[in-house]
Amino acid sequence: MDWTGFGLNAAVTLGVTWVLLTLTWAVAVRIGRHSIVDVVWGSGFVVVAAVSLLLARAQDAGTAGRGWLVLALTAAWGIRLAVHIARRSIGAGEDPRYAEIQDRATGSPAAHMYRRVYLTQAAALWFVSLPVQVAMYQDGALWSGASLVVTILGVLAWGTGLFFEAVGDWQLERFKADPANRGKVNDRGLWRYTRHPNYFGDACVWWGLFLLTAGHWSGLVFVLSPVVMTWTLARGTGAPLTEKRMASSRQGYAEYVARTSGFLPRPPKKT
Template structure:
């Protein structure tokens, strides 16, 4: 792999990522709502993947089959997520951004740019590094030991997409029923994990990283899926959602006691004294 070319690609995608999020910020100011940035999150990875593919192919680097597969899997995940969030949010503002703007000192526009757009741009660029590496790795995916790793990567990605897409669909169906207002969803995949969508998201990124693991250069960037997983568990994903749910959903403590926090597991049963085991 040409590390110098990969470095130049990383600089190129960093500039593209900053430009995408800055343009989204300007659009959000015009629309009067910052929830639009959530739509750009998934599609932003697709942009980085496409830019890296075009740059690598223009320079004569990498294996086209590897990158077409990586681009296809990234696009299937990212565009589904963008459409889902766009439909879910509609024209409403996300309460998270309302809270951030309420704490602004000085210019609210500059405050939200520093607190929301720049961090999201940095995380997206870092997590996307395996996608960029895949554009510059040489060698076919479908021969020798590479074949087994490639098949495993696709299987892991597919499991992740299933949990994320089905979890989102089940939650939207649950919320659409007026009889469930104020209740905690513990049906379907939500019976086995409190966050099937976030678990699926993390699993997708482990699958995409595995596409690079047939060569030692991919292992250099194993921190990228780790960072994505930690962000979904401890950062803006599960932890933030649970803080909001704990204060607004009766029965949430009982749901937490019997249901796995992230990795899907059989629900714990309750003992006669009410404790879960």
């Protein structure tokens, strides 16, 4: 493990995420719509992964196979998420979450949003992406010995996560497209087993990327990255805010909550 190279990489990617989110803020202020930051969220991880791989290859550090694999998995997840959110937001107004944050501003609304949303997301993006960054600088075999086991487990976890996230989003999109479902709760498909298949899938993706680095102790150092991501999705700004909004706008949501798991998929309870 090239710790010197990784330290340089971490400093560079910290600057990259700050510049990326600052530019996003400037565009959002100009167009008057801060929800575009959600599109940048997924693609931002792809940028960090690509920059990290380029720096590692320039320093001849790490195993190229692991680096390209992690970049490919990160890109497949991040680009799909960015495209999905961009398509979903076409013709929609400002996200109620960001409108509420902006309404609480005591001084400049733009400065308030920059501190509360963009700097926070830049820090979160950089911290959660640390396993992706460290993967680029790890030496050793990828498909043999103990590394083979964690590599397979990592790819399986990532694949499970992408399945839940992509299929869950597709099922919800189809449900909303039917006018007969307006104001109703989607309890079909994956949504029958968990109220948040997309958030569960997101967590699995990041545990999978972490596992790709867990064959060496240098990867285990950054276990807090997927922990923070999972907590944010399940207990932070993910599921709780979504459920607060759904409870006041969807018929039968309380009954849905009573019978359906909040995060981990499991058969619905009998009520």
